Amino acid sequence: MLRGGAFFGSGLRDSWMPPNAAAHGIAVDQLMRWDVAVMTACFLLANILLVWVSLRPRRTPSAPSTWRVELVPLGLLVLLYIVMAVTAEHLWARERFEGAAPDALHVEVVAQQFQWYFHYPGGDAAYGESRPQLINAALGNPIGLDPGDQHGRDDIVASELVLPVHREVDLQLRSLDVIHGFFVPEMRLKQNAVPGVTLHVHFTPIREGVYPILCSQVCGSGHARMQAHMRVVSQSAYDAWLVSRAKRVAQ
Amino acid sequence: MPATFTRSVVDTERERKDPGFGGRPPVDRRPTGGGGGDENWDHRHGRGPRALLTRYRMGIFSALAGDLMFFMALVTAFFFRQSSGHFDGHGAYILDWHPLTIPPILYINTAILLISSVTMEMGRRQLFHELDVMEEWLGMGRPAARRAAPWLAATAALGVAFLIGQWMAWKDLASQGFFFASNPSSHFFYLITGAHGAHLVLGVLALFAALAALSLLHRMELRQIFVDCTAWYWHSMGIFWVFLFGLLVFFQ
Amino acid sequence: MNNLRARPSLLRRIFTTEDRAIGIHYLLLSLVAVAAGTLLSLAMRTQLAWPGIHWPLHGPMLPEEYLSLVTMHGTLMVFFVLTTAPQSGFASLVLASQIGARRMAMPWLNALGFWIVAVALAVLLSAFLLPAGGPISGWTSYPPYSAIASAGPGQGGGMDCWLLSIGLFCIGSWFSAINVLVTILTERARGMTLGRMPLTVWSWLVSSILILLAFTVLFAALVLLFCDRHLGTAFFIPQGDWISGQIVGHGDGSPLLWLHLFWFFGHPEVYIAILPGMGLVSGLIANFSRRPIVGYRMMAAATVLIGLLGFVVWGHHMFVSGMNPYAGTAFALTTMAIAVPSTAEVFSWLGTLWGGGLRRTTPMLFALGFLSLFIAGGVTGPILALPALDQYLHNTFFVVAHFHLIMAMAGVFSIFAGVYYWFPLMTGRLMSERLGRWHFWLSLIAAYGTFFPMHLEGLAGRPRHYAQVTGSTSTLAALLPMERGVTWAAFVLGAAQILFLINVLWSARRGTPAGENPWQATTLEWQPTLLSNRIERGPYEYHSGTTEADFTPQWETASQEE
Ligand code: HEA
């Protein structure tokens, strides 16, 4: 418990969230800090009030006026809620309402119990067709790419997500079996991968490093270990990585 | 025994004597029914002999309100499912919804069900026939019950006919190779007709029970309640069916 | 009198249709459920604090076993404790007398409902006996995971048990809701107008309507899921769905359909769980601070408003589930709107307490505890309601903290408040204040100790349903010390409940006799004699003198007063 206390102390500095590494994360963090602070204040204020009124001896024999104790404070809280809603919806709209820029990097994320696979379109910038019938991890085809489809010839399927820094990326998520949750805390990003539909999220990594990818939707006994790594590297390192993978695909 | 329990034991004791739900024993002048702030309380509708009736009507109506939500959920699923398809490998959007042709017999069934609603209403009316009700109330014979019985029997018969009709419709589809699992529209066809059919089975059973009640139950208002609630249930099943049928015919 | 004292036969007392007896039945049933659910939660906490600990006669806990504990814990607690005890239980216990009726409208329906719920509980618990164990897809049972037996251990027989049990529960609670609704609408005594109903009655009214409209939708969803599991349909299973090596998806089913149906039920459900508690607490606060509740009309209106708005906010559970982001915005706004009436109730509680030197009896302590916990859990609601933040917080322990504070702890505290308050009606005796105080303070502190740190874990990005935070791949190992702290607090919390059980057992026999109207309350369940006259006043007429006779109960008439 003591170490818990120490952890508590250390955490308070960075508002508990792991350091942000995404462009939109800066605004998210500001909003999070602000809202959590305000609501914590409300919580403390209300509870102090509660303790105080229940300890204080009877002052006013008659109940106070509804107006004073109820409507006015309620009005204030409503204002607060409106401000919270407006600011947050702004951010949400900016993030999600329109898709990624045309020049964004495209990667397909394929989830299955209990693995993440990352499918790069390769040189021709086109994904090869994939069919569940062809799935065979043993033969190195975990997402069922169709060998007959020449779009798929140069495709890269990796088990870690390697991204160049400062380049917007458009992930398209799908799942082969059940609902999974694609969660990268440092990217302030979460989106479910739902079988049968393809969902897009886009973001821009702004800091090099290795970040955990967690599964945030219960999907079975391996849910807790359904984790992968997102490696954000410089553009040159990224190109080098692509080349090396492309070689491996060629053989 | 603690003090307060004896009070409720008094209640249980009293239950034994009092003939049925809510019939008020002489000692307890506590009125039941509807609250209401108006001064001339005694003129309020909802007390007196009809109190029990209104209570049970309220019950059946709230139950039916819930039931309506059940069918609403199915209909929502129907439209949701109708609009969900998938992309094949070549990026072509594929809808697997193949409308299926409604077996013609359903039109006949619908007619039968509507007629049955009429007979049901006739039967219900009988039990609220002033004179007959008074006679029965005073315990001289059961003219109302006697008049109602044939109507109820007719309704039950029509109900059974409807169910058989639905069954034939299913057989018909099966012979064309459409089974429950065949494709989405057949899922919904069987599901909707099945769910509604299950409700009607209950309705028919209720009708038989009501027929029995007419001769077995001793209190007039219980007989009324039995028939009345069955009737409202039956009518709403008819209405639900009309809407569901319209859904199956026009919105596939 | 003596011949009346003669107690009815055992069978008659078990299969009774007497409202109070059924109420007690319901409370006992949820006591069983809560005991089971608590033990499960403590087992979960143990696993989280000391992963891989060796369990006697069993060995280390497997992930799927952990998940089935979580699923059963959530299901038991939500359905069989918080939907059952405050709504069906307390309503059967006092509703009839509170509105001055001799008894509820349809006692037999009430009894029927109870027995169906009892069977449902048995079916649910029996899932543990199956070789493959209980269901493991969480209390929300998202398909396709819940639709396909091969998707995981426990998703076969265990999941079927879950389906059957919840289906039965729907029907059972549906019956008892009809009974409650009709009772309130038709059985009120003379002069008991809507405007004179105690706020408990208002909230029972709203909750029963919510049950009628929401549980039927859940039932429909269950039927669809059953067809997917056993009749080869594809409502929720998408095309080409590929599970454990074979293709199981044959039609364009959509998992999102389940999410919509489930949460359309799920959100009203959580208000069903808390509304009766809110009504009860309003009454207690008025009673023990000896003054009318501030803004009675506003409270009633807020209750109704919460009920209405409850049907248009379900999407706030689905912000990142693949729902259209515009819909996300719409649901965020409705959710912020529903926070307003709740806030209004909080203020009128605080306002009623304001400067009214109150009596700190045990029921009142628990009412105050409810208030504190409701606020604690409530303030995180508007944060979760914002998609921009929820995309980070969704399915993290921040959410777990939110709903344990506002639902679990606040709800359970309202149950306690009710039991301590109405105990005299059940046994004619008061519960021990001494034990009650200990129980209260231990529970309150332990509750905060257990669930407050979970916010921090959530902010640190710790997802739900993780069998352990440590492990080869896991990146959350740093949280282990905090997990241990939480677990210790949870142990205290669980242990504190033993005091409650002792108190119940002891007071039922040795408690000080309560006499008539021990709390000097104004509502009708405390009326000394059968009500024969007409209600002429509101529920909370405490005039704030400091004399003893500072209140006029509802059963007193104006004439007596002059
Ligand atoms: C009413 C609801 C309720 C209650 C009371 C509790 C009580 C507790 N819960 Fe639970 N919990 C849920 C509802 C509840 N929970 C739900 C819905 C989930 C999600 C499940 C899912 O994701 O599928 C969950 C999940 C959940 C998790 C997350 C698991 C995970 O995702 O990995 C954890 C982890 O610590 C947890 C812990 C606890 C603990 C320590 C308690 C302790 O508070 C236990 C102590 C018990 C009490 C204080 C109650 C005692 C009450 C009485 C004795 C009153 C009885 C009297 C009468 C009935 C007359 N719960």
Ligand code: HEA
């Ligand atoms: C009793 C149950 C209950 C109640 C009452 C609430 C109340 C609220 N809930 Fe909660 N909620 C749950 C039970 C409940 N919730 C459960 C079980 C889940 C998880 C389900 C699952 O995934 O398993 C959940 C999840 C949940 C989510 C989804 C989180 C996620 O999965 O990502 C959201 C999002 O909007 C939400 C919002 C709200 C809001 C806005 C309220 C509002 O009604 C809150 C209103 C109250 C207040 C706003 C406090 C008022 C007081 C003040 C503001 C103090 C001010 C005073 C002074 C300053 C003096 N809840």
Ligand code: CUA
């Ligand atoms: Cu994949 Cu959880």
Ligand SMILES: [Cu+2]
């Ligand atoms: Cu909700």
